[in-house]
Amino acid sequence: MAEFRMPSLGADMQSGKLLEWLVKPGDVVKRGQVIAVVGTEKGDIEVEVFEEGVVRALLAAPGTEMPVGAPIAIIESEAEAEKVATVLASRPADVTGEATKTVAEKVTAVPASRPANGQRIRVSPLARKLAAELGIDLSQVRGTGPQGAIDKADVERAAAALKAQQEAPPPAPTQPVEAPAPPPPAKPVDKSSAEFQAGMRRAIALAMARSNREIPHYYLETRVNMAKALAWLEAENLKRPIQNRLLPAVLLIKAVAKALTQVPQLNGYWIDDALQVAEAIHIGFAIALRQGGLVTPAIHHADLKSADELMETLRDLIMRTRAGRLRSSELTDATITLTSLGDMGVEKVFGVIYPPQVALVGFGKVTEEVWVENGMIGVRPVVYATLAGDHRASDGRTGAEFLDVLNRLLQEPETLFSA
Numbered sequence: 001m002a003e004f005r006m007p008s009l010g011a012d013m014q015s016g017k018l019l020e021w022l023v024k025p026g027d028v029v030k031r032g033q034v035i036a037v038v039g040t041e042k043g044d045i046e047v048e049v050f051e052e053g054v055v056r057a058l059l060a061a062p063g064t065e066m067p068v069g070a071p072i073a074i075i076e077s078e079a080e081a082e083k084v085a086t087v088l089a090s091r092p093a094d095v096t097g098e099a100t101k102t103v104a105e106k107v108t109a110v111p112a113s114r115p116a117n118g119q120r121i122r123v124s125p126l127a128r129k130l131a132a133e134l135g136i137d138l139s140q141v142r143g144t145g146p147q148g149a150i151d152k153a154d155v156e157r158a159a160a161a162l163k164a165q166q167e168a169p170p171p172a173p174t175q176p177v178e179a180p181a182p183p184p185p186a187k188p189v190d191k192s193s194a195e196f197q198a199g200m201r202r203a204i205a206l207a208m209a210r211s212n213r214e215i216p217h218y219y220l221e222t223r224v225n226m227a228k229a230l231a232w233l234e235a236e237n238l239k240r241p242i243q244n245r246l247l248p249a250v251l252l253i254k255a256v257a258k259a260l261t262q263v264p265q266l267n268g269y270w271i272d273d274a275l276q277v278a279e280a281i282h283i284g285f286a287i288a289l290r291q292g293g294l295v296t297p298a299i300h301h302a303d304l305k306s307a308d309e310l311m312e313t314l315r316d317l318i319m320r321t322r323a324g325r326l327r328s329s330e331l332t333d334a335t336i337t338l339t340s341l342g343d344m345g346v347e348k349v350f351g352v353i354y355p356p357q358v359a360l361v362g363f364g365k366v367t368e369e370v371w372v373e374n375g376m377i378g379v380r381p382v383v384y385a386t387l388a389g390d391h392r393a394s395d396g397r398t399g400a401e402f403l404d405v406l407n408r409l410l411q412e413p414e415t416l417f418s419a
Contacts, residue, residue: 002051004073006066009040009331010207015067016040018060027055029075034327036072041203043295043324045331053077063149127155134159204294211352215270216391219350222403224410225373226366226381232413236307248366249285249340250310254416255409256338256361257281257303263402265394266359266387267335275358275393284334284354285314287321295321296354298334307417342366348384358393361406362386 006016017039029035034046035055057074060066127150131138134155141158143150229251237245260267260281268277281303284296297317299305305313320326336358339351342365349362364384371380385406389399409416 002053002075002077003071004035004049004075006038006068006070006072007047007328007332008068009038009045009328010203013040013068013203015065016045017065018062018072019044020062021058023055023058025055025057029053029055032329038328043326045326045328047328049075051075051077127152130155131158136162207354208352211355215353215355217353218389218391218396218399219386220389220396220399220403221348221384221386222407223369224383224385224407225371226383226410229410229413230366230381244308244311246307246311247314248342249314250307251410251413251416252340252363253283253285253299253302253310253314253338254305254307255406256336257283258409258416259402259405260336261303262405263398265398266389266402268358268393269335269356270358270390270393271356278335280333280335282333282335284337284357285317286337286339287318290322295326295331296334296337296339297321297326297330298332300329300333336361338363340364342383349386351386351388353388353390358390359399359402360388362388 006018009016018036019039020037021035022037023029023035029049029052031050031052032048035049036047038045038047053075054077055073056076058072059074060070060072066072128138130136130152131141131150136155136158138150138155141150141154143154230248233246233248233251240246264277265275267281268275270276280301282298282300283302284298286294286296288294297320299310299313299317302310317326317330334354334357337351337354337360339349339360340363341349342363345365347364347367349364351360351362353360362385364386366381366383368379369382371378371382373380385403387399387403389396
């Protein structure tokens with residue numbers, strides 16, 4: 001049997017709150033299947049499992065805060081499950097029944113609560129049990145616990161209010177009296193939003209403090225003539241309906257991914273005082289949240305995707321990031337980070353590497369600048385590309401080679417998506 005542990009969903013994460021199980025004991029799970037939802041400082045994350053088997057036990061109830069690495073479930077491989085079934089089948093009926101009863105007593109199912117509209121209700125196990133006993137509809141209860149979770153006190157208040165409503169005498173008939181106009185309602189304070197922003201800032205601060213403390217950064221920048229790249233993009237978009245047109249970010253993501261195939265030293269992690277170069281290229285794309293903060297989910301295998309696949313992946317990631325519906329692999333798999341602030345008018349970005357990654361690429365906005373080429377002076381659309389590198393893993397020469405390859409790829413945009 002294998003222990004499924006609370007995953008680390010970022011360099012800053014020390015613990016996570018189990019919000020919901022999406023499986024129950026006895027369920028068969030496949031690799032990549034989402035089995036739980038975990039609350040972190042950066043939002044609610046769908047956690048995937050990376051082994052196949054049968055869920056034998058859930059070791060943590062929804063609402064429980066668990067440290068990273070703590071066992072939260074037991075998953076038995078399908079081969080082990082078949083062996084157990086064979087052994088039980090070969091025993092006498094009374095023994096098999098007793099063994100089954102023992103296993104059932106050890107396995108605690110934690111059902112998820114969902115109202116009719118399909119939205120998830122966060123509720124503590126004790127509150128859920130009490131609500132069932134008192135006949136309280138949890139979808140009508142306002143939670144006051146962490147992240148709006150319903151606790152025992154919330155259920156008790158709802159039960160008291162329901163009882164008072166049932167026992168109250170009918171109102172006596174009275175002459176209508178014109179009441180004074182009520183004062184305008186005070187604007188409610190969105191505590192959950194404020195708490196989320198505070199948590200997000202705290203998580204980012206912890207990660208960046210670690211980065212500045214542990215990583216000896218070096219920075220390089222170069223100017224890239226984007227005339228050919230933008231011309232190619234315009235021609236490609238003329239072939240597509242408006243809803244399927246490509247953003248310039250697609251070109252930048254693909255160029256970074258292809259450049260990493262030629263300079264792989266920047267694609268990986270610094271772990272145990274050594275560079276571990278990653279085979280797959282997963283670009284972490286920085287996405288700003290509307291309520292504040294930043295998340296960098298991974299675009300998996302960016303070097304292998306077509307232009308349309310990259311655009312669809314990017315659109316989907318942005319939507320799910322801002323809706324708080326990312327998967328654990330999207331938060332942990334990035335092998336390098338790409339950030340672009342061109343839409344905010346920023347010309348140059350000097351980022352901070354997200355540990356344990358060893359590099360970060362930044363792009364500013366495209367501006368028209370004087371450009372000298374073949375002895376001729378002209379005006380070209382230019383973008384500044386920057387690189388933040390970890391001096392433990394690479395040096396300036398490696399970084400310069402990467403930027404040179406990146407520049408050359410953007411001068412031949414038609415080759416970026418060729419086989």
